[in-house]
Amino acid sequence: MSDISMIGLGAMGSALARAQVVAGHSVTVWNRTAEKMEPLAELGAEPADSVAQAVEASPAIMVCVDTYAAANGLLWGDDVMPHLAGRTVIQFGTGTPKEARDSEAWLKECGAAYLDAAIHAYPDSIGAADCRILFCGSRAVFERLEVLLTCLGGDLRYLGENVGTAAALDLAVLSHSLGKYTGLAHGARLCEAEGVGVDHFAALFVEGDRARELAEIVHAGDFTLGAFYDGAPVRVWGKAVERLQSQARDAGMTSELPDFLSRLFKRTVAAGHGEEDIAALIKALRDGDGA
Numbered sequence: 001m002s003d004i005s006m007i008g009l010g011a012m013g014s015a016l017a018r019a020q021v022v023a024g025h026s027v028t029v030w031n032r033t034a035e036k037m038e039p040l041a042e043l044g045a046e047p048a049d050s051v052a053q054a055v056e057a058s059p060a061i062m063v064c065v066d067t068y069a070a071a072n073g074l075l076w077g078d079d080v081m082p083h084l085a086g087r088t089v090i091q092f093g094t095g096t097p098k099e100a101r102d103s104e105a106w107l108k109e110c111g112a113a114y115l116d117a118a119i120h121a122y123p124d125s126i127g128a129a130d131c132r133i134l135f136c137g138s139r140a141v142f143e144r145l146e147v148l149l150t151c152l153g154g155d156l157r158y159l160g161e162n163v164g165t166a167a168a169l170d171l172a173v174l175s176h177s178l179g180k181y182t183g184l185a186h187g188a189r190l191c192e193a194e195g196v197g198v199d200h201f202a203a204l205f206v207e208g209d210r211a212r213e214l215a216e217i218v219h220a221g222d223f224t225l226g227a228f229y230d231g232a233p234v235r236v237w238g239k240a241v242e243r244l245q246s247q248a249r250d251a252g253m254t255s256e257l258p259d260f261l262s263r264l265f266k267r268t269v270a271a272g273h274g275e276e277d278i279a280a281l282i283k284a285l286r287d288g289d290g291a
């Protein structure tokens with residue numbers, strides 16, 4: 001039996017699993033693409049052969065895959081569901097409040113507890129003092145697991161029993177960030193069109209401001225993720241935009257802004273920039289010249 005299991009070893013899931021191993025917890029890991037388990041196994045984590053085995057291995061199961069739909073697809077199988085009773089699933093992927101409520105409800109039917117989490121940090125900040133992660137769901141469950149979760153960041157915030165809270169606040173913050181980053185890309189394009197160096201634009205923002213970092217990336221012309229600064233690729237941000245669209249549909253509110261963002265992100269990914277820094281949005285804006 002391990003202390004905790006981690007399902008999903010992308011950039012974020014690997015960082016979460018690594019923090020658990022470094023903290024001295026015994027960790028079982030599973031990922032669809034098996035090779036991604038190797039670096040964790042080298043650190044001391046136990047690779048599982050299947051999702052069912054990863055669930056069976058621990059009382060607490062962290063899940064961090066692209067979407068809640070993907071997470072549900074992994075946990076909903078006849079081979080997995082019988083093992084969920086008495087365990088706690090902690091969902092770290094980006095989702096909507098409705099998806100969080102639905103997850104809590106079906107896991108309850110399986111006899112499992114549920115915590116919904118939202119990470120406000122890039123993978124390289126997991127475990128750092130300023131790494132903020134929001135949690136909601138049963139207070140008793142959070143308090144029981146807190147000892148295992150503290151290694152993930154210095155700013156863990158429990159927001160109460162309304163299980164949609166973390167996802168709602170996460171999407172609200174993402175909406176703000178997306179507005180800022182797309183505005184930055186447009187501003188940088190404007191500088192280019194007017195013959196003004198984007199380095200001058202960058203210098204108007206204080207050191208450490210993500211807007212400054214993005215403008216510096218545009219100025220350097222190297223959009224490789226992590227070349228200068230850590231971040232999430234355009235593809236992952238694009239999935240967050242889809243969650244904003246879903247939330248708006250679920251809540252019966254306008255999706256005007258996410259619909260606009262969705263077109264821009266889809267164009268950027270379709271042009272082959274999905275794995276680049278979000279600063280690469282400027283390439284779609286350049287391609288749109290004259291349109």
Ligand code: NAP
Nearest residue numbers: 008009010011012013032033065066070093094119122232
């Ligand atoms: P990523 O590097 O692209 O990894 C995606 C993970 O999801 C991989 O483990 C992938 O498995 C798995 N996956 C996708 N579809 C699947 C399916 N149908 N069945 C099984 N596994 C599937 O993305 P990430 O950056 O780790 O992001 C994961 C989640 O964390 C997202 O919801 C994202 O919004 C959230 N998040 C990310 C950041 C960030 O800065 N990266 C920050 C906050 C929140 P394979 O390896 O087999 O492809």
